[in-house]
Amino acid sequence: MYDVVIIGAGVTGAAIASELAKYDIKTCILEKCSDVCEGTSKANSAIIHAGYDAAEGSLKAKLNVRGNEMMDKLCEDLDIPFKRIGSLVVCIYKEALPGLKELYDRGIKNGVKGLKLLSREEALTMEPNLSDDTQGALFAPSAGIICPFELNIGMAEIAAMNGAEFKLNTEVKDIKKDNDGKFRIITSNGEYTARYVVNAAGVYADVIHNMVSTQKMHITQRRGDYCLLDKQAGGYVNHVIFPQPTELGKGVLISPTVHGNLIVGPTAIETEDKEGTGTTAEGIGELTQKAGSHVKNIPMNKVITSFAGLRAHEDGNDFIIGEAEDVPGFIDCAGIESPGLSSCPAIGEMVCVILDKLMNLKKKENVITKRKAVRRTEGLSTEEMNLLIKENPAYGNVICRCESITEGEILDAIHRPLGATTLDGIKRRTRAGMGRCQAGFCMPRTMEILSRELGIKYEDITKSGGSSNIVLERTKEEA
């Protein structure tokens, strides 16, 4: 019996869990995948938006601005990189300039600080690679870039360190509300009971909601294709560069990533498939064409990988956060599309307020509020490296040559709260395999470490759980 069961361990679920973990309640997080950060949270623009985009008065606007404000402290506590590099919305048509002003005005109303309309010259001085057609730009200095994996994983770790229980590989099949008001959650991995349920199931939030509510919800998946470019192209722009937004979204952005790559994306293609994260040639082609309209000559020959994520778009075009009208104790966090990543800590805060009203939360003593990220060797001096290697020789063994990730870092990723159990899990915690060779070199080496440390057979090592096994069987039966 749990006080609260959270369904979904993406950024929303993890943010709520880390916030709830400060209180004296029993919390459990159910996640259908083998790791946290396996859905929408792992495939997005990795941007912390300023908050000028959403309509005034909307939850999106309010939580975006609040989430943005919370981000510095949060990232410091989580020991993860966050860079406020600022964003530019670039206008390339003279007749569209009033649109920029509208965006500016909306931003002011939303409470976004530091907004500034730039002339063509000012914009081009800040970003020389903007299109020659640039007419002006909206500068938002509070926008930033982040590693969504580390944000998600960091918040989940904090929650786990404070006693929240994560049940991975646990897919919710059905939810029943008993007469005593308690929820029975039937999963692929047994039954769980809870006084309160928080639905943070991303693109599945409608499915989960509709299990208990008669007021049906509908989530549309909007697929976004992305290209990630080599670090050689990482400095091509210095801010997050957006085109002017349309009703389908904020358009194709170009941005450096916190790790020094360049990201281009997303498209916005509606799909019925809640797992439909396959890219298409058309989608990738569209990216090149659209990104090229506001930034010139993007070096698309430097692409090291492409991927797609799904945004959970709810028909009402705003976040739905609150108790379902006909199901007391069932809290929806649905339609968490962009700016969901930016808003997540504020969503966590808001859900806590809601739950506090329902159950009168009591602060716990000795709450852990900080965690140490996987210890990075990148950027360490020779002396620092040598101290580290002396302490643990595994830090002298480079496993991923593209990103210079050592065995020490991989061991750290495996042996920590909610540690990595898959190749993707290691990748997201350490960046091993995320460089230009895309694990061609380090995959067998990482497998060796996983097998040794977790005591599992090679055949049982997966890319990301489920049936994503890397190898099938031994070449020859051993005698």
Place this chain on the structure above:
Amino acid sequence: MNSYDIVIVGGGPAGLAAAVAARESGNDSILIIERDKELGGILNQCIHNGFGLHTFKEELTGPEYADRFKKKVFELGIDYKLGTMVMNIERDRTVTAMNREDGMFTIPAKAVILAMGCRERARGALNIPGYRPAGIFSAGCAQRLVNIEGYMPGKEVVILGSGDIGLIMARRMTLEGAKVKLVAELMPYSGGLKRNIVQCLDDFGIPLKLSHTVVDIEGKEHIEAVTIAEVGSDRKPVPGTEERYTCDTLLLSCGLIPENELSVSAGIEMSPVTGGPFVNESLETNISGVFACGNVLHVHDLVDYVSEEAKRAGQNAVKYIENGCREGDTTGSVEISAENGARYTVPKTIDVGRMEDLLNVRFRVGDVYKDSFVSVYFDDERVVHNKKRIMSPGEMEQIVLKKDELIKRKELKKITVMIENE
């Protein structure tokens, strides 16, 4: 850390041959730095035969070929460090490396020989659409899993790209009981050696579809099928030609990229064609005393040529040290220009004074040429006009320049290598 005259980055075929040659040229202060657990490089996983026909006049497997050089390294008492990654090379030839035992250390070297080899082009760089499930490997990664680790990735295989490793793996997977359904190649010609097409595909009845590529990958967790389509002369898929193949493994053998991150950060000038450094007749880069050989310089077809080239790099490094490690412009006064079908040449410039009596100039062609001529021009005068029955991008070509002929032409500025129809 001891200091060394010559530091060799990489203990594969190039590094080993360079080390042996440098030692045999009289230098006894050589260190090979190898990141893997043993010397030999990628040869250790190339358990098929066909190596050494030129060097040893016999057919060896990869490990056997490597062993010949390893034995010499041991006999000659050349120092080496295993499990050690070079992290940085400075312009002044200071090499920084790291391993478990020594930690991070620097070696100021008089000469550095780059022998880091190459890596495979990954799926991302190929922009293949579809899902990103498990079961997609570069051919070399799969080769390591099968031959070194002893595990089969799957049983139903499709291979994209007809590079040599892909062809070798088509046979290897077949011999291990897998069904290799086809090899699809984007280009209208194979990227691999003719003999590998015959011995690895034809002999096993594995179809090779030229001008075809993968246009979709199915399977959300593990790969389940791929769609192959024909491509037009613009390399774009032709609608209506799609064919679906179920598979549990997709191997990619779509080109090799010289691994020059260290070289670039050291300030070495790179050829955009080969992805390797520009070098002079001594295989010296634009940084004095830094030499390059093997696949880090340009991707070779046969390891025998790697060994031969690396031997020269080793000898030249010793010569450089003996001549007092002179700094300065390494560019030779004669430029070699690759034109009209010849994509590049190694070397790129020649200092006639420094060159050996005979100099091998290697290059590749950009298309398949039948009954065409390899021509060499000294400025405007054609001096070589050799008919070749067939030339293809998968095989290296070479011409030999004679020192005495170059000396005779004091005013010579440019040598041009090109392919001519007649």
